[in-house]
Amino acid sequence: MNTSSPRATTRGFDSAHFRQALSQFATGVTVITTRLGDGKFRGLTASSFNSVSLEPPLVLWSLSNVANSLPIFTGNSHYVINVLSAGQEELARRFSRRGHDPFEGVEYELSRTGQPILKGVSAWFECHNRSRYPEGDHVIFVGEVEDCAVHPQSALLFHGGRFGST
Template sequence: MAGTVTIGHFPTAAAFRPLALPKLAAARSAHLFTDRHFRDALAQFATGVTVICARVPDGGYTGFTANSFNSVSLDPPLVLWSLKRSATNLPAFENAERYTINVLAHGQVELARRFSRPHVDRFAGVPFRMGSAGAPLIEGCVAWFECSHYARYSLGDHVLFIGEVETCERGSGAALLFHQHRYGITPPPERGSEPK
């Protein structure tokens, strides 16, 4: 039957009928929702909160709050995140060969807010140590990833970055969450629910 794949057989070219590009374009322009409605629907998906950092050419650092962080692959170890194309620090990340991803703990709400707003020096008073990637590893986080540039794609109004993890470290405690446009904490695990 056309369109199905059975074990041990390869589908014929006729089995694949990709959607024509004009139809895709028409589908894009026919959204029945507003940007706000889309954001509110996405906000129902709870995420962790990260601060992504890189060194800039003058020797300083840049960083921003992101919840668009996810794993891609175990072999090789790849992660992804995205940054708005209008972000002032986009050129710094596009030119950075390496960067760090700091996964925030539940007590770091103010840090998340600081790195999500315009700030003269976002790193002032923030305790951190330098990682092998040459970018800040913020103290008190629940996890850290040091990455090298692997791939980058311009998609819509964002740029998608894929990094290859060079080193990672797990901290302790509850992670900071972002859900329904608000910060929160991960609930304690139920007794006996820990992975074996």
């Protein structure tokens, strides 16, 4: 089956206006974490998370082509998607900044495969790095969920360039 289609006509398209329109869609906030071969942990904040399939259990998220962490996540077999709770805005900010170790002083436990799971999250999904699809200026990661947990509480949201909660 051919899944490609002709390109849309976007001549004169205003990217800033597009970004502003996208900001009107409230999203949950996640921190994607993984463990490197040398035992060091890496993580980043992402709001581009979505379910894909129940059978098999699949989720997706995306990462910019120019992100420093792209080789880390394309090269690792597993990662954890941590869904942040309402009180974890500082974690979202911490994992979005460069030039420091975001895990310093952060409580976590290790998953079955040794990936860091952040304490206090609303839910987490331990994923096998099943596939990746380059699209536009991002790479879409599809993870097959091997384990997950839920801790019902208010979720951290991002809307209109600001954090909020349910």
